[in-house]
Amino acid sequence: MEIRLNGEPREIDEGLTVAGLVAALGVPLAVAIVERNGEVVPKARFEEEIVVAGDRIEIVRLMGGG
DSSP: OEEEEEEEEEOOOOBBHHHHHHHTTTGGGGGGEEEEEEEEEGGGGGTTOOOOOOOOEEEOOOOOOO
């Protein structure tokens, strides 16, 4: 199925959760911020939120430094 990931079309497997998508992209869950269709998904819901066709997903990775 197709979603928009960070503004680009992307094919993913059906039934994938937000946590599964983040993991498939190689982003550690601890540093991932996910927005789904304009709303931030709380980390506590990553395992429950199922991505569906047409979703607009933005994933930001927190970076530390100084």
